[in-house]
Amino acid sequence: MALSAQQIPRWFSSVQLSSFITATQLGKHFQRPGKTLSHGFAAQPQMSSDNCFLRWGFKTYRTSSLWNSSQSTDSSRQEITSSQSALLPSINEQTQKTQKTRNFDSELSLEALDDLPPLSPLQPVSEEEAIQIIADPPLPPDTFTLRDYVDHSETLQKLVLLGVDLSKIEKHPDAANLLLRLDFEKDIKQILMFLKDLGLEDNQLGTYLTKNYAIFSEDLENLKTRVAYLQSKNFSKAHITQMVRNAPFLLSFSVERLDNRLGFFQKELELSVKKTRDLIVRLPRLLTGSLEPVKENMKVYRLELGFKHNEIQHMITQVPKMLTANKRKLTETFDYVHNVMSVPHHLIVRFPQVFNTRLFKIKERHLFLTYLGRAQYDPTKLNYISLDKLVSLPDEIFCEEIAKASVQDFEKFLKTL
Helix, strand or coil, X not given: CCCCCCHHHHHHHHHHHHHHHHHHHHHHXXXXXXXXCCCCCECCCCCCHHHHHHHHHHHHHHHHCCXXXXXXXXXHHHHHHHHXXXXXXXXXXXXXHHHHCCCHHHHCCCHHHHHCCCCCCCCCCCHHHHHHCCCCCCCCCCCCCCHHHHCCCHHHHHHHHHCCCHHHHCCCHHHHHHHHHCCHHHHHHXXXXXXXXXXXXXXXXXXXXXXXXXXXXXXXXXXXXXXHHHHHCCCCHHHHHHHHHHCCCHHHCCHHHHHHHHHHXXXXXXXXXXXXXXXXXXXXXXXXXXXXXXXXXXXHHHHHCCCCHHHHHHHHHHCHHHHCCCHHXXXXXXXXXXXXXXXXXXXXXXXXXXXXXXXXXXXXXXXHHHHHCCCCCCCCCCCCCCHHHHHHCCHHHHHHHHHCCCHHHHHHHHHCC
C-alpha cells in the first residue's frame, strides 16, 4: 500500500531521527580508522544523511510502522535493499560486518523481550539500582525475650507489677505476640476485674495469668456464661473460685465440654450428683485434662490389681489423684504393699493414701520396722500399725510413736541400705 502525500514527511522525519540515534550508539562500540570527532567516536567514510537513512532507517521503520500493512513493509524492504545494492555496495559490506558485532539491545525485537531469561541474583548492579532496592524487614533474633519490650509497653509493665512471670510466657511465641498486641485499658483491665469478682486475690492473679495468659483472648461474655453454667450445677462461688485457682484453664473450655466431662465421670464411676461434684471440686483438673489416663487407670484397678467396683469408688472419692496417677507407680506400689508387706485388698481400700505416697518412703519405713520386729499390719493382732500412720506421719513422730526408736537410729539404719 503506497504512502499518502501527507504521511511521507512525517514518516521520513521519524525514521531519519531514529536512524541518527541508532548510528550514534553503534559508533560508540565499533570505531573504525578515520578522523576522531569531538564526541568520542571515529568518523565513517563520507556519506550523506540520505545514506545514513538508507543504512539504518529500514529497521526503525519496520518496528515502528503502526499505520502500515505487512504488504507495504515487504515491498519497501525490497526497494530499499535493491537501492543499497545498486548505489552503495561498500556500505552493504560494512553493514554485514557491523551486524555481526551489533550490541544485544539493537538485535532484539519488541516481541523477543518477553523471552528474556530472569536476572541472575549474582548479576552486578549499579549504585543507582542498589539505592532503589527495598530490603525485607529483618527476622526477629533467636534470643527473643519480652524483657526487651517492657520499657516500651505499658501493658507488660503492669503485668509485671501484678506478678506475671514473663520469662515463662516468652517460651511460647504465640503468647508473646498476643501480649504485645493487647491494650491494658481496653483488653486486660476487664478480665482482671472479672477474676477479682470471681474471688481471686491480688496476690493470686500473677500466678494465674502466668499459666493461663490465653484468657485475654477470650470473650468476656463467654467467661461469664461458663461461670453461670457451673453455678447452675450447684457449684458454690467458693467452690468455683477454688476450681479456677487450682485449674487455671477451666474457664477456657466451652460449656459443652464442661457438661460432657461432668456427665462422663458421673456415668463412668457411677457416682451420685453430689459425689461427682465433690470429686470435681477436689480435683478440677479432671475437667481440663485428658481422659485417657482416667480410662486406663480404671482398667488397672479392676483387671490388674483386682479391686471391685465399689472399692474403686471409695478409693477415688478419698484420693481423687488416683484417677490420674502414673500407671507404673500404681502397680509398683500395690505390688510392694500387697505382696511384700502382705496387706490385703480391704485394708488398702480403707487407706488408699498409700497410692499417693512415694514408694521409697514406704520401703524405708517398712524395712526399719521389720528390723525392729514391729512390722505388724494385721488389725486383729497386737501392735497393729495402720497404713495411714505408716505413710502420713513425719519422721520424728513415726520414730517416737510407731517405731519406738530415735530419729538418729532411723537415719543410721537408712545408711546401711
